Amino acid sequence: MNVADFAIFAIVPKEHINRGPLPIINDKGLSFIKRLVEKKPDIIISELRELYNNKFQVEVAVGTMSNALSKLNLRRKKKSEYALEQERVDVKKNEKSGEEK
Numbered sequence: 001m002n003v004a005d006f007a008i009f010a011i012v013p014k015e016h017i018n019r020g021p022l023p024i025i026n027d028k029g030l031s032f033i034k035r036l037v038e039k040k041p042d043i044i045i046s047e048l049r050e051l052y053n054n055k056f057q058v059e060v061a062v063g064t065m066s067n068a069l070s071k072l073n074l075r076r077k078k079k080s081e082y083a084l085e086q087e088r089v090d091v092k093k094n095e096k097s098g099e100e101k
Helices: 027-039 047-056 060-072 081-085 087-099
Strands: none
Touching: 027 047, 027 060, 047 060
16 A cells, blocks of 8 residues: 555635525625614614615515514514504694594
């Protein structure tokens, strides 16, 4: 047996270990989302998705945006249509005047 009979292997560190697709929302996107939530704490996910699409030209699903908010340790409350309706100017005027809808 001589040295030529043995295979020589080198251990080379990998730059990127392929463990699936890269995330749609990267670190730059996460910081953008965080700034949006800091500016408007009651922003809803659909608004975040629209603003993200305008900025990065990438459409993200509701679940993807929700996962991004979880990564940032931000909890989002879902506003119902009724809750959104309460913010309308005409509804607020009716509350002040005491009128029924």
